[in-house]
Amino acid sequence: MTTLFTLPIPSTNGTITCTNPSPTNNLIYCLTFTSPPDNRLTPTFIDAFLLALDILEHRYPKGVLITTSGIPKFYSNGLDLELAQSTEGFVEKWLWKIFRRLLTYPMPTISLLNGHAFAGGLMLAMYHDYRIQNPHKGFLCINELEFGVPLQAPMMSIFREKLTPSVFRSVVLEARRFPGPEALKVGIVDGLGGMEETLGFVEQRKLVKMPETGIYGMMKEEMYRHSLGILDGHEGNVEWRGRVEEGKKRLEEVARREVERWERSRNKL
Template sequence: MTTTTAAPLFTIPIPSTSGSITCTNPSPPDNPQPIYLLTFTSPPDNRLTPSFIDAFLLALDIIEHRYPKGVLITTSGIPKFYSNGLDLRLAQSTPNFVENWLWKLFRRFLTYPMPTISLLNGHAFAAGFMLAMYHDYRIQNPAKGFLCINELEFGVPLQAPMMSVFREKLSPVVFRDVVLGAKRFPGPEALRVGIVDGVGGLEDVLRFVGERGLVKLPATGIYGTMKEEMYRHSLGILDNHAANEEWRDEVERRKGVVEDEGGAKVERWEKEGGRRVKL
């Protein structure tokens, strides 16, 4: 399939980085189809900031409300990165960042009323990897770039909506390696273990769309509804931030009790003559 370099359908600025999100139609001129390619370029590495997410959500709204239903593809205009995740300092200093921005973005993709494909041209780390998982399908560059959840390496625990999508879409063994192993997956291995649905570039994505007949799937108007039911568990977690925080607080309270009891037992053992070998 030969793609076209047609003029953008629209462009949304990302003021904080002088970047942009551009929508084009990559289908061939001799067989135009409602396929929308959103290319985001927010230097240096497409961090999911409030400004980036606001622009992204607006682009999704424009496609849904002003264009025929079809297929949505997202990719990066920065060759090295699909997305390097959050700007952690900005996320931590922005009040209600996760519920007012990040969860909204994840929810939008989880329930979007047309097929969504993440074209992973480069690295997708942390929240960038999560964003890709909230798409329906993923196609990864076979020659460069890794998928990785590396929060374990810098001591930032994952919250419930960050975990749930991996639990729903990956096998238990791969889920373990992603979260507890901080494993880096290149394209061929990600395909082998079922994280991505194919490897390649835009031509391969368009071939994937054609082979699966994805363009016609949203025609009946229930595609988003089907996804809501399919991912009901993750949707419930995204929509219940307060309950998630209450659950975490209770887990931490109980963990504190267990730690205190365990420490007291060790002290008694030591007082009764217990000995340990120093490492």
Template sequence: MATPLFTLPISSTGGTFTCTNPSPSAEDKTIYILTFTSPKDNRLTPTFIDAFLLALDILEHRYPRGVLITTSGIPKFYSNGLDLKLAQSTDGFLDKWLWKLFRRLLTYPMPTLALLNGHAFAGGLMLAMYHDYRLQNPAKGFLCINELEFGVPLEAPMMSIFREKLSAVAFRDLVLEARRFGGPTAALEAGLVDGLADSVEAAVRFVRVRNLQTKAATGIYGMMKEEMWRHSLGILDGHAENVAWRGRVEGRKKREDQIQSGSLGTRTMQM
């Protein structure tokens, strides 16, 4: 029987983050299950992220180091990504909220595991990739980066984590084909997930088999991850530089299009 530790509200949706131990036994006291339930599909909004960050702070500073499993209390979705309209209308959403959450997870001083109970689309899959491990429900749910389908280009930190963690072929198929990876084999073969699990109990077994709950005991786990993922961290921390680079690329493309358009117009008049 799960042992409750704390619950935090998500004010915008009436949802919650609830943290539990899988059981009262001594060996489970450093395995933390953080379940988020934010109707209807766990969108990554400022209030959702604020609650997530607070939960991570509470676990780090009030409880012994162990291992963190995140999952959803909504059976159909792990997370359906950003609320695009809200993200675009919220000043500084990327660097003040989304990149902050990604950075916190990537350097978190204990192992993190995303239990993907259902769909993880777009920002929801990015969120999962910023964990150390991922387990997918073999019977339902797809993993997908589908920005290509609705015409929203990916920002640098949205790309970098996939580039670092996937093969070039899987990275291409995920981003440039918007391919949907389902269970029980596609996501596993592509390296998007580390295994299959259809329940919290199965995820806990994965943790025990790998003895993950002891890995943070020496206090250097977060430091090791900072070195391991320094390229992605540099991209997360370089938001202004990333925006400036994109502006230069778009400016060059615009100038080239204008030159090409002028050249075509001249040739048309000569014909």
């Protein structure tokens, strides 16, 4: 395995390392992120990730990109919620930016899920083109429902695009935890295994050839136009949510008055 470059993640003394994991094909690249304790999606993590994507695109021949974790237990445990909420513009300046970059990246992307991918970690994986999951350990889960944090539009849209409605419902409204075999059965992931199986997946689908004509990124832009528009429409998404909340308040006031009227009429009986 040849190391191409390593980038620091200063806030955690972590790294993102780019290697050629294939002994026979130097057009397969792997970004391994090791940001203790669990690869949280922080500004410094995302900045390093974005730089790694830029270096690969502009300094190396197009091929296939695999991302995985150097921390055996976790692919990524999602956002550092306290940091995300205290960092001005976090979602539009960092989170939406990495989602958009992956969604439109001009070569095939595969998320190799070696361990747990919770919340934003699973969203990150879904913004890749393919997912391969460890069949023996680790769960995929969107657990925001359990701690009371609503998902914003770009967090929802990628699941709507890539999953069936019933699986989308289980992921978002049940916070179900999916081990590898179940995730494969319902279509969240495309295969099971580790690096060997991922390299076999690349070979079987001839993915290295896909970016050769130079339109791979453009094809993804058209394919995922809906999600791309949502990622690029942050202000409109915020305004829409504001209008919905105002409408809910008005409806709730009407509903309370109706309940009070019913209670008064019942008390007269």
